[in-house]
Amino acid sequence: MELRRPTLADKEAVLDMMTEFEATGSRTDGGFWNTENFDYEEWLVGNAHAEMGINIPDGWVPAIQFVSFDNGRAIGFLHLRLALNATLLEKGGHIGYSVRPSERHKGYAKGQLRQGLRQAAKKNLSKVLITCDKTNEASRRTILACGGILEDVREGTERYWIGIGEMEK
Numbered sequence: 001m002e003l004r005r006p007t008l009a010d011k012e013a014v015l016d017m018m019t020e021f022e023a024t025g026s027r028t029d030g031g032f033w034n035t036e037n038f039d040y041e042e043w044l045v046g047n048a049h050a051e052m053g054i055n056i057p058d059g060w061v062p063a064i065q066f067v068s069f070d071n072g073r074a075i076g077f078l079h080l081r082l083a084l085n086a087t088l089l090e091k092g093g094h095i096g097y098s099v100r101p102s103e104r105h106k107g108y109a110k111g112q113l114r115q116g117l118r119q120a121a122k123k124n125l126s127k128v129l130i131t132c133d134k135t136n137e138a139s140r141r142t143i144l145a146c147g148g149i150l151e152d153v154r155e156g157t158e159r160y161w162i163g164i165g166e167m168e169k
Helices: 007-022 042-051 086-090 108-122 139-146
Strands: 002-004 063-070 075-082 095-099 129-131 150-153 157-161
Touching: 007 042, 007 063, 007 075, 007 150, 042 063, 063 108, 075 129, 095 108, 108 129, 108 139, 129 139, 129 150
Parallel strands: none
Antiparallel strands: 002 063, 063 075, 075 095, 129 157, 150 157
């Protein structure tokens, strides 16, 4: 599996994944798009701007949109936020991720998160906050497998810190 920024050449694979998320009503943590009037090319431009901190919505921070691929098939989203604000410190953290419904329970989330942590290290983050709903057992297991240490639970959200140097290789 490869985690990388999506490109124009990935359009069909990414649109196929987005369609699956929408058809199943699944959460798309780590993947953000406007389902109304969606334009893939504009989405790519918006992702590039968000990474540079240009034209981001109020309450958002600079972030990198990644997509994971396996043999050309889009598998999931990972959003690496390069800073935390008060909202993200409570819920959201540095990294949000999701795996398309038909590819869950195959180890992709753990691989995706590990690669996301490597990307965080490249951006000089020494530790990252990752949150999950206290009812999301799969996400909890993924976070723990990647070295997450539970700090606390706030209003149903578990908050885990992962030291980049401490992450399992």
